[in-house]
Amino acid sequence: MRKKVLLLVAVMVFSLVFPSNLSISHAMENGDTDMLDISSSYYFIYYNGEKQAMNLNEEVVLHLNGWTDDTQTSVQGYLTDKLGDHEAFSMNVGEEREQLSISDEENILYRIAPSDSYKAEKVEPVTFTNQVTVVTENDNGTSIEDIKTVDEYGTIVHNQGLTYYSTDENQQKTVITKEEYDALNLVTDPTSSENAEEAATPSEVVPEELPTDEKVQQENEQDASVETEDKDTSESTAKEEAPAVMQKAKASRAMIASVLNPSINYASYVQDTDWQDAVKDGELSGTSWQAQRLEGLKVTLDNNSVYSGGVTYKTHVQGIGWTTYAKDGAISGAPGKNKRLEAIQVQLTGEIAKHYDIYYRLHVQTFGWLGWAKNGASAGTEGLSKRVEAIEIKLVEKGEKAPGSTDKSFITKPSVTYTTHVQTIGWQPNVADGEMSGTSGQAKRLEGIKIDLTNKPYGGSIEYSTHVQSIGWQNSVSNGELSGTSGQSKRLEGIRINLTGDMAKHYDVYYRVHAQSYGWLGWAKNGASAGTEGLSKRLEAIEIVLVDKGAKAPGSTSTSFIKKPTVTYSTHVQSKGWLSNVTNGATSGTTGQAKRLEAIKIDLTNTAFSGDIIYSTHIQGTGWVTNSSNGDISGTVGKSKRMEAIKISLTGDMAKYFDVYYRVHAQSYGWLGWAKNGMEAGSEGLSKRLEAIQIKLVPKGSGSSVSATNAFKKAKSVFLDPGHGGSDPGAMAGGYTEASLNLTVAKKVQKLLKDRGYIVYMSRTNDKYVSLIDRAQEANELNPDIFVSIHHNSTGAGSTTASGIESYYYKYNPAYPSVINSKNHNDPNRVMKSTLLADLLQKEMINATGANNRGIDGETLAVLRETAMPATLLEVGFINNTAERKKLVTSSYQNKTAKAIADGIETYFKRF
Numbered sequence: 001m002r003k004k005v006l007l008l009v010a011v012m013v014f015s016l017v018f019p020s021n022l023s024i025s026h027a028m029e030n031g032d033t034d035m036l037d038i039s040s041s042y043y044f045i046y047y048n049g050e051k052q053a054m055n056l057n058e059e060v061v062l063h064l065n066g067w068t069d070d071t072q073t074s075v076q077g078y079l080t081d082k083l084g085d086h087e088a089f090s091m092n093v094g095e096e097r098e099q100l101s102i103s104d105e106e107n108i109l110y111r112i113a114p115s116d117s118y119k120a121e122k123v124e125p126v127t128f129t130n131q132v133t134v135v136t137e138n139d140n141g142t143s144i145e146d147i148k149t150v151d152e153y154g155t156i157v158h159n160q161g162l163t164y165y166s167t168d169e170n171q172q173k174t175v176i177t178k179e180e181y182d183a184l185n186l187v188t189d190p191t192s193s194e195n196a197e198e199a200a201t202p203s204e205v206v207p208e209e210l211p212t213d214e215k216v217q218q219e220n221e222q223d224a225s226v227e228t229e230d231k232d233t234s235e236s237t238a239k240e241e242a243p244a245v246m247q248k249a250k251a252s253r254a255m256i257a258s259v260l261n262p263s264i265n266y267a268s269y270v271q272d273t274d275w276q277d278a279v280k281d282g283e284l285s286g287t288s289w290q291a292q293r294l295e296g297l298k299v300t301l302d303n304n305s306v307y308s309g310g311v312t313y314k315t316h317v318q319g320i321g322w323t324t325y326a327k328d329g330a331i332s333g334a335p336g337k338n339k340r341l342e343a344i345q346v347q348l349t350g351e352i353a354k355h356y357d358i359y360y361r362l363h364v365q366t367f368g369w370l371g372w373a374k375n376g377a378s379a380g381t382e383g384l385s386k387r388v389e390a391i392e393i394k395l396v397e398k399g400e401k402a403p404g405s406t407d408k409s410f411i412t413k414p415s416v417t418y419t420t421h422v423q424t425i426g427w428q429p430n431v432a433d434g435e436m437s438g439t440s441g442q443a444k445r446l447e448g449i450k451i452d453l454t455n456k457p458y459g460g461s462i463e464y465s466t467h468v469q470s471i472g473w474q475n476s477v478s479n480g481e482l483s484g485t486s487g488q489s490k491r492l493e494g495i496r497i498n499l500t501g502d503m504a505k506h507y508d509v510y511y512r513v514h515a516q517s518y519g520w521l522g523w524a525k526n527g528a529s530a531g532t533e534g535l536s537k538r539l540e541a542i543e544i545v546l547v548d549k550g551a552k553a554p555g556s557t558s559t560s561f562i563k564k565p566t567v568t569y570s571t572h573v574q575s576k577g578w579l580s581n582v583t584n585g586a587t588s589g590t591t592g593q594a595k596r597l598e599a600i601k602i603d604l605t606n607t608a609f610s611g612d613i614i615y616s617t618h619i620q621g622t623g624w625v626t627n628s629s630n631g632d633i634s635g636t637v638g639k640s641k642r643m644e645a646i647k648i649s650l651t652g653d654m655a656k657y658f659d660v661y662y663r664v665h666a667q668s669y670g671w672l673g674w675a676k677n678g679m680e681a682g683s684e685g686l687s688k689r690l691e692a693i694q695i696k697l698v699p700k701g702s703g704s705s706v707s708a709t710n711a712f713k714k715a716k717s718v719f720l721d722p723g724h725g726g727s728d729p730g731a732m733a734g735g736y737t738e739a740s741l742n743l744t745v746a747k748k749v750q751k752l753l754k755d756r757g758y759i760v761y762m763s764r765t766n767d768k769y770v771s772l773i774d775r776a777q778e779a780n781e782l783n784p785d786i787f788v789s790i791h792h793n794s795t796g797a798g799s800t801t802a803s804g805i806e807s808y809y810y811k812y813n814p815a816y817p818s819v820i821n822s823k824n825h826n827d828p829n830r831v832m833k834s835t836l837l838a839d840l841l842q843k844e845m846i847n848a849t850g851a852n853n854r855g856i857d858g859e860t861l862a863v864l865r866e867t868a869m870p871a872t873l874l875e876v877g878f879i880n881n882t883a884e885r886k887k888l889v890t891s892s893y894q895n896k897t898a899k900a901i902a903d904g905i906e907t908y909f910k911r912f
Contacts, residue, residue, distance in 0.1 A: 075091045268294045296341070718753055720749055
């Protein structure tokens with residue numbers, strides 16, 4: 001009954017000033033007129049009011065110049081193409097897609113939404129849902145619903161408009177036409193006799209000074225009479241009377257509104273308290289400064305106005321997020337479940353939304369009262385884990401001032417935005433909150449960076465400093481200023497970022513960099529250094545993110561900053577003892593004083609990586625000793641033994657990222673060439689003392705090349721192979737075995753070579769069996785300069801006249817493939833040197849003994865094929881020739897043969 005009374009009053013007032021055929025509609029039908037496919041792509045522009053530009057295609061750029069006014073309902077824009085700038089236009093802000101023509105053939109769709117920061121993305125809608133708003137519900141079971149289709153971004157992609165319903169005898173809603181709806185809800189003519197009493201009854205609603213039905217009818221008849229009589233009067237007369245009529249209408253509507261204002265009622269569920277009593281029209285619901293969270297909300301519209309409509313609202317709940325809309329007194333939130341409300345949205349529906357704004361503000365943990373929000377805008381916080389403690393809601397006539405400040409009505413988690421200047425690319429687009437800025441895998445340096453904060457809930461700023469090539473650490477800058485350089489081709493090598501003020505009390509800033517050679521390093525935070533220093537490595541990309549104070553880091557924090565490590569070393573010097581530590585390439589020891597190094601200690605400091613430094617020394621009379629590491633002593637102290645050589649290497653991650661270089665000052669030679677990473681430095685077999693050393697670390701792969709022959713001097717080495725032995729006696733005649741004669745001659749050669757300063761290895765030193773492959777394998781492992789296999793010859797049964805000396809070098813035969821020496825067996829250089837070696841030894845033996853010269857020849861003998869160094873096999877005489885055997889078994893002839901072999905080897909080494 002009350003609703004009918006309100007409608008009667010409205011009809012009475014409007015009939016005073018409008019023609020009698022005026023129809024009043026409670027909802028306007030709004031169809032989707034553009035008939036676009038709901039899945040059509042569009043640009044979603046989050047706009048902050050600043051000048052922006054975005055490329056729409058290769059030729060057309062859309063420029064956004066700012067809001068058209070303070071209402072932020074439209075944006076000034078213009079297009080630029082190959083013809084230049086075009087005329088400016090206005091672009092609507094809202095929830096629906098808008099269409100913009102960018103050429104005669106091409107249109108685009110867009111949606112603009114206000115935001116604290118700018119972002120534009122092209123959206124391809126995938127998920128679609130219908131959003132239903134109840135516009136009107138009537139006592140007779142009829143209703144109107146407004147249906148809109150929205151995508152996953154909340155964009156209205158199709159406005160289905162108003163749908164009209166009635167309720168049948170089974171209480172089922174059925175769709176009806178607007179005409180049917182209007183017929184069912186036809187407002188009774190207040191001048192008819194059967195309704196006159198009902199229309200005049202509610203004296204508490206209709207003011208006494210309102211005109212009666214009769215007066216209204218009389219005035220209408222008078223107006224009609226005047227119109228008939230004065231239809232030929234001038235147009236000026238009509239213009240004079242029109243304002244008076246409109247003024248009368250406005251006065252009538254104001255009179256109704258003065259006694260029929262709507263009221264907003266609301267109640268909140270307070271932590272551990274249950275529902276509070278409802279309050280209304282700006283009164284406080286909840287508590288303030290009592291640390292009591294709101295858990296639920298109910299809002300109703302006490303609609304005493306002439307306008308139909310209701311109220312809908314939703315809440316942002318801890319652990320749940322935004323709920324679906326509730327309406328007209330339904331519960332929103334999670335009362336009794338110990339989950340805080342963090343934000344709300346409230347909006348009016350129906351006709352009343354055209355005449356009133358609904359304002360609301362929240363009292364929030366830490367922040368106190370926030371500013372007023374209105375008409376469905378978010379109020380409170382999101383992403384900050386802050387509870388709502390109280391709420392106030394008010395209705396304000398459309399266009400009137402807000403109840404108070406509207407600043408900071410909604411506070412979201414702050415965002416860190418940043419852009420980098422990249423080699424040959426320039427400034428990249430802004431990214432935010434952990435996104436990568438820069439490049440990866442393109443070997444392009446970062447040269448500058450700008451960092452800023454948006455959506456700050458607290459006071460404070462972001463400050464940062466960069467380490468720049470050839471400049472070092474720069475002074476800190478803040479809030480979007482440039483750190484680094486632009487246009488100077490200087491790489492960034494490190495960065496430090498920190499927050500200030502209250503922002504630093506509530507957040508940690510984490511950052512990590514992609515550095516040349518190392519890839520992504522660990523996360524640094526709050527002003528710590530990230531990147532490298534002293535390694536000449538470029539930064540290539542960066543990621544920055546804000547994290548709640550004390551919360552977990554975004555990832556591993558190990559090795560976020562790499563500073564060039566230090567190698568420290570000290571030597572024990574003859575008659576001086578231990579010298580003071582030196583570092584990074586400085587000299588330890590003496591030069592020009594003929595004093596031997598006797599021991600050394602080496603260690604690493606300031607290392608960012610795992611791994612050790614290990615080292616071994618070659619000691620007089622001892623040879624190579626086992627490895628020492630990390631400051632242990634290698635060598636001897638108090639034994640007067642000289643160090644003759646050294647090997648140094650790194651292990652673990654240190655070996656992945658650094659090379660260790662070293663060189664020594666050696667007796668007679670002075671400074672030898674640089675060695676690295678375990679190479680031998682010094683001398684061996686030459687009895688030369690080390691006198692000084694230098695050691696340094698170099699970033700992996702960035703040092704100069706080294707030469708093993710320049711860094712290490714070694715006496716020439718010979719591998720002697722007495723043929724046969726043990727279970728393999730070789731040829732036999734006259735009570736002698738080839739194996740024993742081979743060993744006798746080989747030992748004589750060994751002594752001669754050692755006396756001349758050569759290093760000599762033997763495949764055997766007694767009567768034991770060694771396989772042919774094992775002989776070659778051992779030689780390859782020792783890596784001597786040459787291989788000489790010593791044998792005595794023999795012919796088949798019945799032939800005893802053959803005599804003389806012959807020598808063999810390797811000759812390839814495909815029927816006998818290599819077993820362990822496939823890489824080197826047929827190397828032309830090895831074959832050439834082997835041939836020369838055989839020839840030199842053959843000539844020396846013939847000259848020394850006068851034996852028959854059987855010459856040299858190539859054969860694919862196993863020991864010649866499988867050895868990696870130049871090799872020869874000697875047949876020094878025939879054991880089965882009685883006359884020759886008598887010479888071969890004598891010591892004097894053996895001495896001649898041995899000396900000839902040693903002389904031939906020495907002649908060979910004079911050439912190589």
